[in-house]
Amino acid sequence: MQLNEYDKMFAFENDYWWYRGLHELVESRMRMIRLGRRLMIFDAGCGTGRCAQILEPHGTVEGIDYSAAAIDYCKRRGLTNCRVGDLNDWQPAGDRYDVIVSLDVLCCEGIRDDGEVLDKFYHALTKNGVLILNLPAFPLLRRIHDAAVSVVRRYRKGNVVRDLSRLGFRVVYAGYRLPVLFVIMLAKKVSEKVLKQKAIQSDLTPLPPWINRSLLTLHRLENGLVNRGVRFPFGGSLFLVAEKSGSVPS
Numbered sequence: 001m002q003l004n005e006y007d008k009m010f011a012f013e014n015d016y017w018w019y020r021g022l023h024e025l026v027e028s029r030m031r032m033i034r035l036g037r038r039l040m041i042f043d044a045g046c047g048t049g050r051c052a053q054i055l056e057p058h059g060t061v062e063g064i065d066y067s068a069a070a071i072d073y074c075k076r077r078g079l080t081n082c083r084v085g086d087l088n089d090w091q092p093a094g095d096r097y098d099v100i101v102s103l104d105v106l107c108c109e110g111i112r113d114d115g116e117v118l119d120k121f122y123h124a125l126t127k128n129g130v131l132i133l134n135l136p137a138f139p140l141l142r143r144i145h146d147a148a149v150s151v152v153r154r155y156r157k158g159n160v161v162r163d164l165s166r167l168g169f170r171v172v173y174a175g176y177r178l179p180v181l182f183v184i185m186l187a188k189k190v191s192e193k194v195l196k197q198k199a200i201q202s203d204l205t206p207l208p209p210w211i212n213r214s215l216l217t218l219h220r221l222e223n224g225l226v227n228r229g230v231r232f233p234f235g236g237s238l239f240l241v242a243e244k245s246g247s248v249p250s
């Protein structure tokens with residue numbers, strides 16, 4: 001990821017509609033997990049730390065990110081259990097975490113083998129532990145934004161569900177998010193081609209407050225539907241919740 005994107009992420013994460021909506025969805029899923037104790041949580045690719053900060057009331061949160069700049073921002077948030085680390089080389093202890101959260105990380109250029117990382121997640125989770133994933137959806141939507149944030153993979157639901165099931169996960173929920181954004185992203189990709197845009201920059205730009213509020217309201221309405229089990233046929237992102245079943249299929 002371009003270094004300036006971490007600056008933008010840190011500046012936007014608390015209030016920008018996309019981040020707030022996703023973090024609220026993750027937090028609502030955390031509230032559904034009832035183990036009767038504080039949880040051990042791992043934020044895989046914690047970025048600048050806002051999600052880890054939100055997860056802290058639910059238990060002990062550990063996180064790694066390959067960027068020292070990102071971890072510096074985590075420290076500015078007061079997070080003491082986030083460190084520089086590479087998921088490719090990460091060797092987790094077995095049965096350590098009750099929950100692993102990974103938001104738009106497996107898709108990144110720095111991940112050599114996303115299937116291998118998923119296997120590590122399975123190993124690191126306790127029995128019946130929960131994996132929460134958010135991934136960019138549909139290769140069709142690849143555009144300049146992806147280059148700016150080092151996204152080299154976009155995913156289809158069926159493929160990810162098969163990969164998780166093969167590893168031994170029981171998929172609790174798998175569905176696309178933000179169908180309205182899908183249309184906007186597709187239109188943006190077309191405009192980039194028509195205008196022959198070459199400057200590499202992300203879509204993360206300031207919005208008028210009323211637009212940000214409106215998009216957050218729409219996002220929250222959608223979150224409510226997702227938490228009721230609604231699955232949209234398309235969207236800009238793919239959201240998955242899976243449990244470690246305790247046995248790997250032969």
